Amino acid sequence: xxxxxxxxxxxxxxxxxxxxxxxxxxxxxxxxxxxxxxxxxxxxxxxxxxxxxxxxxxxxxxxxxxxxxxxxxxxxxxxxxxxxxxxxxxxxxxxxxxxxxxxxxxxxxxxxxxxxxxxxxxxxxxxxxxxxxxxxxxxxxxxxxxxxxxxxxxxxxxxxxxxxx
Amino acid sequence: xxxxxxxxxxxxxxxxxxxxxxxxxxxxxxxxxxxxxxxxxxxxxxxxxxxxxxxxxxxxxxxxxxxxxxxxxxxxxxxxxxxxxxxxxxxxxxxxxxxxxxxxxxxxxxxxxxxxxxxxxxxxxxxxxxxxxxxxxxxxxxxxxxxxxxxxxxxxxxxxxxxxxxxxxxxxxxxxxxxxxxxxxxxxxxxxxxxxxxxxxxxxxxxxxxxxxxxxxxxxxxxxxxxxxxxxxxxxxxxxxxxxxxxxxxxxxxxxxxxxxxxxxxxxxxxxxxxxxxxxxxxxxxxxxxxxxxxxxxxxxxxxxxxxxxxxxxxxxxxxxxxxxxxxxxxxxxxxxxxxxxxxxxxxxxxxxxxxxxxxxxxxxxxxxxxxxxxxxxxxxxxxxxxxxxxxxxxxxxxxxxxxxxxxxxxxxxxxxxxxxxxxxxxxxxxxxxxxxxxxxxxxxxxxxxxxxxxxxxxxxxxxxxxxxxxxxxxxxxxxxxxxxxxxxxxxxxxxxxxxxxxxxxxxxxxxxxxxxxxxxxxxxxxxxxxxxxxxxxxxxxxxxxxxxxxxxxxxxxxxxxxxxxxxxxxxxxxxxxxxxxxxxxxxxxxxxxxxxxxxxxxxxxxxxxxxxxxxxxxxxxxxxxxxx
Numbered sequence: 001x002x003x004x005x006x007x008x009x010x011x012x013x014x015x016x017x018x019x020x021x022x023x024x025x026x027x028x029x030x031x032x033x034x035x036x037x038x039x040x041x042x043x044x045x046x047x048x049x050x051x052x053x054x055x056x057x058x059x060x061x062x063x064x065x066x067x068x069x070x071x072x073x074x075x076x077x078x079x080x081x082x083x084x085x086x087x088x089x090x091x092x093x094x095x096x097x098x099x100x101x102x103x104x105x106x107x108x109x110x111x112x113x114x115x116x117x118x119x120x121x122x123x124x125x126x127x128x129x130x131x132x133x134x135x136x137x138x139x140x141x142x143x144x145x146x147x148x149x150x151x152x153x154x155x156x157x158x159x160x161x162x163x164x165x
Numbered sequence: 166x167x168x169x170x171x172x173x174x175x176x177x178x179x180x181x182x183x184x185x186x187x188x189x190x191x192x193x194x195x196x197x198x199x200x201x202x203x204x205x206x207x208x209x210x211x212x213x214x215x216x217x218x219x220x221x222x223x224x225x226x227x228x229x230x231x232x233x234x235x236x237x238x239x240x241x242x243x244x245x246x247x248x249x250x251x252x253x254x255x256x257x258x259x260x261x262x263x264x265x266x267x268x269x270x271x272x273x274x275x276x277x278x279x280x281x282x283x284x285x286x287x288x289x290x291x292x293x294x295x296x297x298x299x300x301x302x303x304x305x306x307x308x309x310x311x312x313x314x315x316x317x318x319x320x321x322x323x324x325x326x327x328x329x330x331x332x333x334x335x336x337x338x339x340x341x342x343x344x345x346x347x348x349x350x351x352x353x354x355x356x357x358x359x360x361x362x363x364x365x366x367x368x369x370x371x372x373x374x375x376x377x378x379x380x381x382x383x384x385x386x387x388x389x390x391x392x393x394x395x396x397x398x399x400x401x402x403x404x405x406x407x408x409x410x411x412x413x414x415x416x417x418x419x420x421x422x423x424x425x426x427x428x429x430x431x432x433x434x435x436x437x438x439x440x441x442x443x444x445x446x447x448x449x450x451x452x453x454x455x456x457x458x459x460x461x462x463x464x465x466x467x468x469x470x471x472x473x474x475x476x477x478x479x480x481x482x483x484x485x486x487x488x489x490x491x492x493x494x495x496x497x498x499x500x501x502x503x504x505x506x507x508x509x510x511x512x513x514x515x516x517x518x519x520x521x522x523x524x525x526x527x528x529x530x531x532x533x534x535x536x537x538x539x540x541x542x543x544x545x546x547x548x549x550x551x552x553x554x555x556x557x558x559x560x561x562x563x564x565x566x567x568x569x570x571x572x573x574x575x576x577x578x579x580x581x582x583x584x585x586x587x588x589x590x591x592x593x594x595x596x597x598x599x600x601x602x603x604x605x606x607x608x609x610x611x612x613x614x615x616x617x618x619x620x621x622x623x624x625x626x627x628x629x630x631x632x633x634x635x636x637x638x639x640x641x642x643x644x645x646x647x648x649x650x651x652x653x654x655x656x657x658x659x660x661x662x663x664x665x666x667x668x669x670x671x672x673x674x675x676x677x678x679x680x681x682x683x684x685x686x687x688x689x690x691x692x693x694x695x696x697x698x699x700x701x702x703x704x705x706x707x708x709x710x711x712x713x714x715x716x717x718x719x720x721x722x723x724x725x726x727x728x729x730x731x732x733x734x735x736x737x738x739x740x741x742x743x744x745x746x747x748x749x750x751x752x753x754x755x756x757x758x759x760x761x762x763x764x765x766x767x768x769x770x771x772x773x774x775x776x777x778x779x780x781x782x783x784x785x786x787x788x789x790x791x792x793x794x
Contacts, residue, residue, distance in 0.1 A: 030464065032466035033466055036449070037447060037449065068466070071625075072449035072451050073451060074408055091527070091565070092371045094615050095612070107730065128370050128452060128619065128623075129373075131367070132185045132186055132373065134186050134225075135186050144189075145185060147189045
């Protein structure tokens, strides 16, 4: 069971933002996933109020929207940090020591994979494979790819953050 | 080695690779710097352009100067002025950036002379690295869309299907079903509306064949898809791409728009009666959506859960209509088969597996990258000749094909032919093209645990044997890795694995136990060592290994203590350092940190090393430079 995030968004805020998204959809059931993707892009996660509005817009039960949102790894029901760090856990990365890099990253950020730092700066995720296996172990921060990672290079890619703290 | 050809004045195109690997090596900045330098030098005949992934990611960032085909590796921004002044202006190629053969150390100037490329046969990847993937004109210039024209101007649906059937092309997504026959079923199915789907939901960890194809030559995928849609009689098409591949999504969308602009898509394509619209659907991160019925459920906006077959998609697919689903690589092959003919294609490969296959060669291998080879090639040739063998003088242990659902094959299978039947017989599978090489430092129990943790997490939960069974198998493997394995565990794993295979609806559950079953079959000794001796032979499983500092070698330099992330190494100046075994997290940082000339730290499993419990003064003499081993 995934719990929905408690947030300070008012229904009006959500409706306002969704109105613009809904304007380029027809309300057909098959639009659910693209709608959720665009909503998440806007809010950085799926607020409960938005999921309810989407259910109404597509004329489907709220439980269906919840079911689809929790089925796919892409959808997040809690707010994400400003920058998302994705650690590749692909096979090539695994055999070249990705788990040590992940452990170091968790240690430096003080959070576990799947969590967000308290200052909402970073969200740490693992990903099945980013398809840059020749650079294993790899990771990305937003759209930047970092290859041939080592535990030592973790501080380097986090850069100023670790120096500041 | 080819003789140097004279370089013609000022008529060059320098292509920079902008595949993911090279981009992370700053190839975007290199392209920019080159453009600027070329403009500043006033070389009007020189064009700076970019391509998709060359496949030789290990050597990146890569650049290739056409028309000569001169190949540069490990290019940096600092190299740009020299490339421009020496090569592009003065006609003297920059030798220090040539590829060095790892065996002969010879510098190789031309792309075609490099073994990694010369031993491949590129059909699916034919254009990648040689054309700009964001310009349809480049694709047309190398013969693109000629096949679609040929089909629409003079071939019936039956003729196209017959050509495909005779070519022997089998689905490159992994199952290996005849592509032509699949099309025929769909064409013969009754229905007013039919759908053509391209499965680009490449989710196997350790695989990037489809990604590179879409990023490097998206037009060929669209052309193949359009021909397929014509053959089955579909007027609507979908490309289902992982959202984790943003660049592939972008390039495919661009190629779609350009194809529409040129009249290769849309209404009455090339003046024929055939019309086709193609939509892009982005996957939302569920591995099981690579399974065709789950993929269709996902396009319909539902949870991506497989359903039982029959009915097969050919008769009842997307929204209950006849549907064909083909993999990216199958579709990329289609235009070539149409252009060169079924007989030509059927002449490549083995009796039952025709043509070529693409592999993402990764893991403990010198030349990581993307390769395309004829079916029937030996594993040994791929690993040792194209792949350049295992780096660091380590010993080969296993090769894993078929992604998380495939099996791990040991050394005596290296002379195995690579084709659908042989790999299945060995307990592995062709899969969609991941090939991960493992060496003596890879623990096979840990690898099996790793794969199962992946499939277990990705199980959609519909079938009990898959949902509950994989969890049980994972629990058992985890306790074996922790050194808490029980004697009956191997039999239990075997039994569970067979039951999950028999009792699951889709290929995910039917193949999830493969890594465990093959490692049990070929590497049972390692399971035994973990269970009976509480020993990890590859020294990987953290609970079963220990690190010790040898008093007769330690010089008391203190580097290990400084690097230790948990600060459990005690010592002092000129004191033999000691690791607190109770607190050590077995990360191995100290082993890497200890200077090679001292080599004072050892990693052991299943044994203890007698060392002092408190720091003692250093007695060892400083090793002389010549005495280091």
